[in-house]
Amino acid sequence: xxxxxxxxxxxxxxxxxxxxxxxxxxxxxxxxxxxxxxxxxxxxxxxxxxxxxxxxxxxxxxxxxxxxxxxxxxxxxxxxxxxxxxxxxxxxxxxxxxxxxxxxxxxxxxxxxxxxxxxxxxxxxxxxxxxxxxxxxxxxxxxxxxxxxxxxxxxxxxxxxxxxxxxxxxxxxxxxxxxxxxxxxxxxxxxxxxxxxxxxxxxxxxxxxxxxxxxxxxxxxxxxxxxxxxxxxxxxxxxxxxxx
Numbered sequence: 001x002x003x004x005x006x007x008x009x010x011x012x013x014x015x016x017x018x019x020x021x022x023x024x025x026x027x028x029x030x031x032x033x034x035x036x037x038x039x040x041x042x043x044x045x046x047x048x049x050x051x052x053x054x055x056x057x058x059x060x061x062x063x064x065x066x067x068x069x070x071x072x073x074x075x076x077x078x079x080x081x082x083x084x085x086x087x088x089x090x091x092x093x094x095x096x097x098x099x100x101x102x103x104x105x106x107x108x109x110x111x112x113x114x115x116x117x118x119x120x121x122x123x124x125x126x127x128x129x130x131x132x133x134x135x136x137x138x139x140x141x142x143x144x145x146x147x148x149x150x151x152x153x154x155x156x157x158x159x160x161x162x163x164x165x166x167x168x169x170x171x172x173x174x175x176x177x178x179x180x181x182x183x184x185x186x187x188x189x190x191x192x193x194x195x196x197x198x199x200x201x202x203x204x205x206x207x208x209x210x211x212x213x214x215x216x217x218x219x220x221x222x223x224x225x226x227x228x229x230x231x232x233x234x235x236x237x238x239x240x241x242x243x244x
Contacts, residue, residue: 011087012039012040012044012084012087012088012091013087013088013090013091015037015038015039015040016036016039016088016091016092016095017091017095019036019037019095021095024036024202025098025099028099028159028202028204028208029099031191032179032181032203032204032208032219032221033179033191033193033201033202033203033204034201034202034203035193035195035199035200035201035202036199036200036201036202037199038196038198038199039088039163039198039199039200040084040163040165040197040198041198042167042197042198044084044198045163045164045165045166045197045198046165047084048082048084048085048136048165048236049136049165049166049234051082051136052075052136052138052234057075057077057078057080057082058075058076058077058078058136059076059077059078059131059132060075060076061073061074061075062074062075062076064143064145064146068146069145069146069148070143070144070145070146070224070225071139071142071143071144072137072138072139072140072143072144072145072225072228073137073138074135074136074137074138074237075135075136076131076132076133076134076135076243077132077134077135077136078132079132081132081134085134085236085238088161088163088236088238089117089134089238089240090117092161092202092238092240093117093120093240094115094117096157096159096202096240097113097115099159100113100157100158100159101113103158103208103209104158106209106216107209107216107218112155113157117240120157120240120241121241121242123155124153124155124241124242125242127153127154127155128153128244129152129153129155129241129242129243129244130242130244131152131242131243131244132242132243133150133152133239133241133242133243134236134237134238134239135236135237135239136234136235136236136237137234137235137236137237138232138233138234139172139175139225139228139232139233139234140228140231140232140233141228141229141230141231142227142228143225143227143228143233144224144225144226144227144228145224145225146224147178147180147222147223147224148222148223148224149205149206149221149222149223150205150237150239151205151206152241152242152243152244153241153243153244155241155242156205156206156241157205157239157240157241158204158205158206158207158208159202159203159204159205159240160202160203160205160237160238160239160240161200161201161202161203161237161238162177162195162200162201162203162235162236162237162238163195163198163199163200163201163235163236163238164195164196164197164198164199164200164201164235165197165198165234165235165236166197166231166232166233166234167196167197168194168195168196168197168233171197171231171232171233172228172229172230172231172232172233173228173229173230173231174226174227174228174229174230174233175225175226175227175228175229175233176192176193176194176195176225176226177192177193177194177195177201177203177223177224177225178190178191178192178223178224178225178226179191179192179193179203179204179221179222179223180221180222180223181219181220181221182219182220182221183210183219192226195235203221203223204221204223205239206220206221207219207220207221208221
């Protein structure tokens with residue numbers, strides 16, 4: 001039995017816990033994004049993707065072309081999250097929290113995030129950000145997502161996660177995850193990631209600290225999805241603040 005097979009017999013939260021978090025933190029510091037190992041089995045991916053047709057699971061549907069966000073569609077879950085989505089979100093938060101606090105301290109910004117996710121979400125709700133921001137996204141041939149940031153108000157967590165639910169090259173082509181970084185006194189830099197099925201990509205929500213001669217500077221970042229050339233590309237988005 002391979003190591004990957006062994007890992008994927010555990011609960012998703014256990015798989016998150018067993019990631020090399022020191023290496024992921026280093027990758028986030030260096031690039032503003034980091035790819036995890038497998039977090040979901042192919043069956044689990046299909047089960048989550050199939051939720052898209054269960055409209056009672058979602059509070060709203062967004063047509064990206066209508067809003068000029070790109071082309072494609074996504075749906076925001078209600079607060080009654082499926083168990084696996086809730087479990088993944090709760091497992092990621094405490095492991096991303098040290099990175100979030102470290103980044104804020106480097107930039108001289110507040111660190112308002114409590115140790116417990118539910119306490120942080122309660123603070124979001126008290127500030128008027130009370131809508132679930134967990135997302136299931138669906139792209140078909142010709143669909144894409146414009147560069148953007150998932151900022152819904154003043155209450156912001158600086159990292160989020162997207163998990164691939166379909167297999168690139170088999171289920172779809174194109175559809176790379178794109179990030180751009182506006183570097184201090186330099187041209188913007190872009191990167192692309194092909195997201196394997198079941199793997200997660202941790203990435204910067206708005207900006208991150210970038211080392212400079214004078215200490216630390218703010219490096220604004222945006223993310224999007226390149227054009228899907230064929231097939232169906234579906235992803236799960238985990239956001240650690242709620243929306244207004």
